[in-house]
Amino acid sequence: RSASATATGLGPAVARVRRAWGQRGEELGRVLEQRELVLDSLPNPLLLLDGESTVVEANRQARELFGPDLTGRSVESVLRDPGFLAAVQTARDTETSRDAEFVLAGRVARNLSARCEPLSENAPGAARVIVSIHDLTEHRKTEAMRADFVANASHELRTPLSTLIGFVETLKAGDEDEAARNRFLGIMHEQAQRMAALVNDLLSLSRIELHEHSPPTGRVDLAALMAELADILALRAREKDMRILLETGLESGPESDRTGQVVAGDEEELTQVFQNLLDNAIKYGRAGTSVDVSIRRRDQGPAGLGKTPAGVIAVAVRDHGDGIERQHLPRLTERFYRVDTARSRKLGGTGLGLAIVKHIVNHHRGVMTAESEVGEGSTFTVYLPAAPGESK
Incomplete structure (x- = not known):
């Protein structure tokens, strides 16, 4: 055959090979694209490292955590923590899994944990170690809060217990006269009541936290509830020459107290919320002033309340x-946080009241805000979703 004939005969074969390689390339592209989609769909940051500890692949979460240009960089340039680098090297060299915890500096420091798993792939440039990273920041915060809570609770109980033990030992000696004994017994009774109040608040807080994620199913008329609480606390207010002024925003009429201000809720828990807020207002308000309570219906509440199809009822104290x-x-709703520790204890506070209020409001899918001006007073407002079916 002539060269031209041979070339003509090879033409279709070359075309077929070219088409086959093109199809293989497209298939490989689809596989790589699918692999990238799978990696990006994983919730945790993921790094694939080769035998030289160079990043050969990183998913979207890793790029968001460490920066966009990761591929081709040495892992040391991505993260310099010695414990992390040692875990990577051990996983690569000994083919055993290793874990490491480290803190990633930034505007807000983050506690992270890395799991380094060896891979058996031996091809040049192939991944040898897969690094999966987990964010432990909230977990560590919870642990710290729990430790602080135990320490604070122990301190709050130790103080009245020490007082009680001291007076018991004094009374056992029998050297005091009747007046002194009565005074000591009065102090002991006061300290015992303080401990009982603290234990009750601790139990209440624990009980509320257990079912905080299950919304209440009852119905509570806030106008009626606040009117009842105002009557109950009126005597305590008069002891300081104070008044509780209630403004419901409802038109007068026989049915007005039953429409428009009903929420889905637990009456006992909401009673605890507003009794606490009213009690604080009486404690910290100046003698001769008023405690102003308003109840208003709104189409929507503050940020963080979520969707409220039936509107929002706002109760301000x-x-x-x-x-x-x-x-x-x-920080007012933190457990045992007090602006003035001595004054709070003198007034009988346990340091848990507003923490309990916050958890109950959360249980009702509501939001509480606090506003204050030094020398003028404070306003605490609770926003609760109105019960479905209530008229506006």
């Missing part, structure tokens, strides 16, 4: 006291 400095406001 305002006192006219010394007020609270701005830096204290975000």
